[in-house]
Amino acid sequence: MGARQALLSIALVSTPALADGVLPFDGVFGNPDGCHLFATGEMLSDDYLILTPDTFGSKRIGCDFVALVSSDRVASTVDAVCSPGGRRQVTVSDIGQNGKSIRLDDTTFIGPLAPCPNLSTNPDASELAL
Numbered sequence: 001m002g003a004r005q006a007l008l009s010i011a012l013v014s015t016p017a018l019a020d021g022v023l024p025f026d027g028v029f030g031n032p033d034g035c036h037l038f039a040t041g042e043m044l045s046d047d048y049l050i051l052t053p054d055t056f057g058s059k060r061i062g063c064d065f066v067a068l069v070s071s072d073r074v075a076s077t078v079d080a081v082c083s084p085g086g087r088r089q090v091t092v093s094d095i096g097q098n099g100k101s102i103r104l105d106d107t108t109f110i111g112p113l114a115p116c117p118n119l120s121t122n123p124d125a126s127e128l129a130l
Contacts, residue, residue: 021053022065023076023092028052028116029100035116051100051113056080056090061104063090 028038034050034057037043046059056063063082070077075093082088082104091103093111101111 022068022078023053024068024071025053025094025100027118029113030116031113034058034113038116049110049113051092051102056102058110061085063088063104065090 028035029051030038031047031049033044034048037048038050038052048058050057054065056065061082061084063080065078065080067079068076069079069089073094075091077089077091080088080090082090085104088105093101093103095101095112098112099114101109101113103109
């Protein structure tokens with residue numbers, strides 16, 4: 001199993017108690033395909049993006065967050081192990097109602113990633129129409 005697949009497996013089996021993660025937020029953020037993948041384990045396309053308090057996953061890169069380096073009301077920086085890329089610092093920013101964004105390096109920004117619906121309380125959210 002590749003590092004990205006292992007990372008995605010970890011993200012998919014995370015318990016609802018995500019508040020104890022490396023990043024100081026609750027819940028899961030992503031695009032519609034990422035939220036669907038997280039909730040069901042079914043990959044609709046390769047265009048998924050998933051952010052949890054401990055991981056980030058996409059087709060191109062997966063990161064396991066190791067430790068919180070700094071945090072304020074808007075942004076948190078974490079030490080991460082990413083595949084590909086190895087160790088790096090990743091910054092996750094709160095962008096208000098639009099959710100979160102991620103900066104992987106000086107030129108790679110991803111977002112906005114919207115909050116994923118809670119499928120346990122909203123069964124109709126499985127369609128994830130945004």
